Amino acid sequence: MxxxxxxxxxxxxxxxxxxxxxxxxxxxxxxxxxxxCILGSNGSGKSTLLKAIIGIIPCSGQVLxxxxxxxxxxxxxxxxxxxxMTQLSQVxxxxxxxxxxxxxxxxxxxxxxxxxTEKDVxxxxxxxxxxxxxxxxxxxxxxxxxxxxxxVFLARTFAQESxxxxxxxxxxxxxxxxxxxxxEYLDEWRKTPGHTLVGVYHDISLxxxxxxxxxxxxxxxxxxxxxxxxIMDSEILKETYDFDVYKYLxxxxxxxxx
Amino acid sequence: xxxxxxxxxxxxxxxFVVFSIxxxxxxxxxxxxxxxxxxxxxxxxxxxxxxxxxEESIISIVWDIRMxxxxxxFAVGAMLSMSGAVMQSLLQNPLASSYTLGVSSGASLGAAIxxxxxxxxxxxxxxxxxxxxFAFGLATVLIVIFFSSRLDSNxxxxxxxxxxxxxxxxVNAILTMLSAYFSQHIQRLTLWTMGTFxxxxxxxxxxxxxxxxxxxxxxxxxxxxxxxLNFGEEQALAMxxxxxxxxxxxxxxxxxxxxxxxxxxxxIGFIDLTVPHVARKIFGSSHGMLIPMSALLGGGFMALxxxxxxxxxxxxxxxVGAITALVGAPFFLWVYLGxxxxx
Numbered sequence: 001m002x003x004x005x006x007x008x009x010x011x012x013x014x015x016x017x018x019x020x021x022x023x024x025x026x027x028x029x030x031x032x033x034x035x036x037c038i039l040g041s042n043g044s045g046k047s048t049l050l051k052a053i054i055g056i057i058p059c060s061g062q063v064l065x066x067x068x069x070x071x072x073x074x075x076x077x078x079x080x081x082x083x084x085m086t087q088l089s090q091v092x093x094x095x096x097x098x099x100x101x102x103x104x105x106x107x108x109x110x111x112x113x114x115x116x117t118e119k120d121v122x123x124x125x126x127x128x129x130x131x132x133x134x135x136x137x138x139x140x141x142x143x144x145x146x147x148x149x150x151x152v153f154l155a156r157t158f159a160q161e162s163x164x165x166x167x168x169x170x171x172x173x174x175x176x177x178x179x180x181x182x183x184e185y186l187d188e189w190r191k192t193p194g195h196t197l198v199g200v201y202h203d204i205s206l207x208x209x210x211x212x213x214x215x216x217x218x219x220x221x222x223x224x225x226x227x228x229x230x231i232m233d234s235e236i237l238k239e240t241y242d243f244d245v246y247k248y249l250x251x252x253x254x255x256x257x258x
Numbered sequence: 259x260x261x262x263x264x265x266x267x268x269x270x271x272x273x274f275v276v277f278s279i280x281x282x283x284x285x286x287x288x289x290x291x292x293x294x295x296x297x298x299x300x301x302x303x304x305x306x307x308x309x310x311x312x313e314e315s316i317i318s319i320v321w322d323i324r325m326x327x328x329x330x331x332f333a334v335g336a337m338l339s340m341s342g343a344v345m346q347s348l349l350q351n352p353l354a355s356s357y358t359l360g361v362s363s364g365a366s367l368g369a370a371i372x373x374x375x376x377x378x379x380x381x382x383x384x385x386x387x388x389x390x391x392f393a394f395g396l397a398t399v400l401i402v403i404f405f406s407s408r409l410d411s412n413x414x415x416x417x418x419x420x421x422x423x424x425x426x427x428x429v430n431a432i433l434t435m436l437s438a439y440f441s442q443h444i445q446r447l448t449l450w451t452m453g454t455f456x457x458x459x460x461x462x463x464x465x466x467x468x469x470x471x472x473x474x475x476x477x478x479x480x481x482x483x484x485x486x487l488n489f490g491e492e493q494a495l496a497m498x499x500x501x502x503x504x505x506x507x508x509x510x511x512x513x514x515x516x517x518x519x520x521x522x523x524x525x526i527g528f529i530d531l532t533v534p535h536v537a538r539k540i541f542g543s544s545h546g547m548l549i550p551m552s553a554l555l556g557g558g559f560m561a562l563x564x565x566x567x568x569x570x571x572x573x574x575x576x577x578v579g580a581i582t583a584l585v586g587a588p589f590f591l592w593v594y595l596g597x598x599x600x601x
């Protein structure tokens with residue numbers, strides 16, 4: 001099987017001099033077609049790891065994406081391999097839903113004065129259908145709810161047509177209904193052959209539902225990994241969060257049953 | 259909300275521009291009818307014979323005095339508005355403009371140095387002042403970018419804005435000291451910084467229009483990059499935008515647009531801040547549309563502002579910057595406070 005992602009001694013920091021590395025000496029690999037979740041407590045370096053892999057923050061070490069060295073790739077080449085959905089953020093200026101999703105086609109459009117082709121528009125509309133937003137394609141994104149906006153951003157990520165998808169806490173601040181819908185779209189996407197999903201999730205049950213394997217990060221280092229099925233009972237889960245997650249979830253389940 | 263098609267909106271804005279240009283050419287101490295204005299332009303440009311006799315002096319007023327002035331105002335308004343639209347998107351800050359980066363303070367300092375030292379360079383002649391102003395304005399922005407990138411390798415927005423404002427204030431302080439020390443020049447210094455379109459000639463129009471057209475085309479080449487930057491820098495990077503390069507190019511381009519405006523006309527505020535917001539309300543944020551429409555709206559507004567500046571208290575002239583600020587300040591508050599309510 002080919003490797004989608006390989007990291008060799010990857011360290012990354014938010015300062016150029018790398019004085020305060022947030023992640024340190026990461027060695028890991030992710031197979032093509034695999035779905036992986038990165039688990040760790042707040043500030044452990046999960047999101048930083050995703051950003052470091054695609055080289056959008058200062059880092060050292062080596063990263064291979066689909067066998068190519070990231071340091072030798074252009075931004076467009078990287079984006080052609082990996083689509084990255086960052087955390088839901090404030091949007092200052094408003095675009096229509098369709099305009100937003102078409103922007104996902106950026107790397108496929110000719111640079112100068114690029115107008116979207118019919119194909120770009122068709123792919124964007126198809127992406128909107130996949131997240132159930134096709135009826136709102138003329139709406140301004142400023143008028144959408146958080147859940148709708150995140151679905152639009154997911155459609156934009158799909159429209160990029162990269163085979164590796166990075167998600168950084170895609171369901172933060174969203175209602176359970178939206179979370180369940182988003183996870184359905186994502187589950188469908190990841191089950192398509194050749195699609196690799198790497199996610200950082202706030203919600204452990206969502207992480208397990210969308211992953212084959214979990215990688216545990218603590219204080220910027222990988223402290224272990226486990227198949228999704230075995231994660232819940234593993235000691236490493238407790239160690240990662242300094243907290244008995246399994247017991248907590250069990251207790252919560254019991255409370256609901258009362 | 260009523261749905262008006264995009265082409266109707268473009269047509270309306272274009273009509274507004276034509277209207278404001280013709281009205282501005284016609285109105286003034288000597289009033290010329292719009293029909294005559296059109297006839298004179300047709301005659302001069304296309305050799306269409308004038309049907310009714312229009313006095314030679316009227317033709318001269320329209321062609322040699324009013325038109326250069328109005329078109330200078332149009333070009334400056336257009337350039338400032340485009341520059342403002344770019345800066346707001348680039349720095350993801352609805353209040354940003356190239357003035358934030360010290361273009362105007364730098365240009366004023368350059369002009370002040372020429373004024374107080376009374377240097378003259380024969381080759382440049384009357385253009386010494388604008389050329390120096392332009393060079394200083396651009397140099398200030400380059401210093402801001404250089405130090406911001408040294409401080410912050412990712413050239414993040416808040417670093418640029420903060421450093422731009424600090425340098426701007428610093429340069430302004432030097433300017434104040436110069437004005438205080440060389441008080442005999444204070445009137446010329448003040449006039450220069452206030453901004454006016456008085457006495458503009460076709461050569462100015464040609465230069466300004468050159469900057470405007472080149473700037474417009476260059477900016478349009480980056481319209482998608484700017485759209486993506488609106489969604490945050492990390493997201494733009496992840497979607498394939500080489501943000502550092504794009505930001506550098508766009509900062510220079512939009513500073514050049516502001517620099518060219520400031521060096522020929524002085525500092526005119528508020529247009530660059532407010533017009534892009536109006537354009538966004540009408541046309542949305544997509545830069546393929548936003549940039550040219552900001553240019554048209556800004557040009558039209560500036561022509562009208564200049565019209566007010568020279569007619570309201572005629573024969574005295576009000577600095578056009580005062581007009582744009584008088585209208586712009588309340589408008590800005592309205593947009594800002596209105597925008598906050600939504601959040």
